[in-house]
C-alpha cells in the first residue's frame with residue numbers, strides 16, 4: 001500500500017490504479033495503525049483506488065476524512081476524493097471469478113464423475129453446498145456452528161439435511177491459516193459426532209444475507225433455504241449465475257482499466273489545462289515539464305534578475321493546515337523580512353484570510369505587501385493604505401446567506417461562521433468529518449440555488465464553504481500587481497508564486513496568461529509552484545510546507561549573500577530577542 005508513494009515520486013506521470021482485494025477496516029480499527037496517515041497518503045498518490053464493496057470504500061473515505069481532513073464528493077455517478085487540488089476516483093466493483101476456468105472445470109469428465117458420486121451418496125437428502133477459501137475471513141467454523149444450531153432446533157432434519165463444504169486450500173501457510181484449518185475441522189468433528197452425521201463438510205449459505213456471527217440467524221436462514229420451493233431456488237440461482245458470469249474477472253479488469261484511463265485523462269487535462277489553446281510554447285511547457293522545484297534551480301534565476309515579484313499563499317503553504325496556532329513562527333518572519341529587505345524584491349502574502357489577522361501576524365515585516373480576502377484588500381507595505389478591490393460591493397446578499405448558514409451551523413455541531421469584510425465563510429473543520437462534509441455539500445447546493453441572481457460566487461475550500469463577490473480572485477491580484485509594477489517602470493523579470501489550494505490555481509492561471517501574452521513585456525524567469533504532487537496549472541511543485549520554508553530560506557540566503565549586510569541567523573536572533 002505504500003508503493004504508490006515511491007512510484008509517484010520516481011515516475012511523476014505514471015498511471016496508478018490500486019485495487020484492494022480484501023476488506024478495508026473501519027476507522028476505529030484502522031486508527032490503531034502507527035503509520036495510518038502514511039498509508040492513506042500513499043494510496044492518494046493513485047489516480048484510481050478500487051474496493052470490493054461500498055462498505056470498504058466508505059471505511060477508507062471515512063479514514064481519509066477523520067485522519068487527513070480530506071473531503072469526498074459524489075459527482076456524475078463517481079465518488080471522488082479531493083486531495084491537494086486533485087480528485088482521486090474511487091471505484092467499487094467485485095473482482096469476480098474466471099468464467100472460462102469455471103466452465104472448463106464444469107465440462108471435465110472428473111467433475112461429472114464427482115457430481116454423480118455425490119448424488120448417489122446423498123440420495124434422497126437435502127444438500128446444501130458451500131465453496132470457500134479456508135481462511136480466517138470466511139468464518140467457516142461459524143457456519144458449522146449454525147448447522148449445529150439448526151439440527152438442535154429442528155431435530156426432525158437430522159439425517160435428512162447434508163452440508164457439503166468445498167474448502168479451497170488456504171493461500172498462505174502461516175499460523176493463521178493453520179489455526180483456521182484446525183478450528184474448522186474441530187467444529188465439524190464435534191457436530192458430526194453429536195449427530196452421527198454422514199460426510200458433512202463446512203458450508204456457506206449464499207443467497208441469504210445473515211450476520212455470520214449470529215449463529216441462530218444463520219441456522220434460521222439455512223432452514224428457510226431447506227424449505228424453499230425448487231422454482232425459487234432455480235430463480236435465485238439463475239440470478240446469481242447471470243451476475244457472476246457477466247461480472248467475471250475479465251469484466252472487472254476491463255472496467256477498472258477503463259476507469260483508470262478516464263481518471264488519468266482527467267488529471268492529465270487538468271494539469272495541461274492551457275496546452276494547445278492558442279497560448280505560446282512557454283505555457284505548453286507548464287504541463288509537459290511538471291517537476292520538483294529545487295533551490296538550485298530557482299536561486300540561479302534569482303541571482304540573475306533585478307525586479308522580482310514573490311507571491312506567497314499562507315494557509316497550507318507557509319502554515320501547515322493542521323497547525324492549531326496559525327501565528328507565523330519567528331523563523332518565517334525572519335525569512336520574509338530578509339526577502340523584503342532586498343531592494344530588488346516585492347514580496348506579497350496573498351491569502352483568503354481577512355486583513356486584520358494578516359496585518360497582526362506580519363506586523364514585524366514593514367516592507368511586506370499583503371493581499372487579503374483573495375485580493376479584496378491590498379496594501380503594498382505596512383504603512384501604506386489598504387486599497388479595496390474595484391468590484392461592486394453590494395452586501396445585501398449577506399442577508400440571504402446568513403440565515404442559511406445559521407441553519408447549517410445550528411444543525412452541525414462544531415461548525416461556525418466566519419464573517420469577513422467581503423465574504424461569509426462556513427467552517428466545518430471541527431464538526432464530525434463525515435457529517436460536516438455531507439452538510440457542506442448540502443449547503444453549497446442550497447446557497448447556489450438561493451444566490452442565483454446575486455453578484456457572488458459560492459466556493460468550497462479546505463473544510464469551508466465560502467460566499468464572496470464575483471470577480472474577486474487571487475488571479476486578479478497577480479494581474480494587478482504585475483501591471484502596477486510595470487506602470488512604475490519596475491517590470492518584473494522574476495515571478496515566483498507558490499500556493500497549495502484551488503484559490504491559488506487562479507494565480508497560476510493568470511501567470512500562464514501573462515506569460516503567453518505577446519503584447520506585454522516578457523517575464524524572464526517564472527516559477528509557478530504548487531504544494532504537493534497533483535494536477536495543477538503550476539509548472540513546479542514542492543512536497544510540503546517545510547519544503548516551502550526551506551526554499552524561501554534559500555532565496556533569503558541568496559539575498560543576504562549578495563549584499564553581505566547581515567545573515568539570516570542575525571535576523572532570527574533579533575526577532576527571537
Ligand SMILES: O=P(O)(O)OC[C@H]1O[C@H](O[C@H]2O[C@H](CO)[C@@H](O)[C@H](O)[C@H]2O)[C@H](O)[C@@H](O)[C@@H]1O
Nearest residue numbers: 313314315351352353425427429461462463464
Ligand atoms: O488563501 P489561504 O491563505 O490558503 O487561506 C484560505 C482560508 O484560510 C482560513 O481557513 C483555513 O483555516 C481555518 C482555521 O484554521 C480552517 O478552519 C479552514 O478549514 C481552513 O480552510 C480562513 O479562515 C479562510 O477564510 C480562508 O479563505
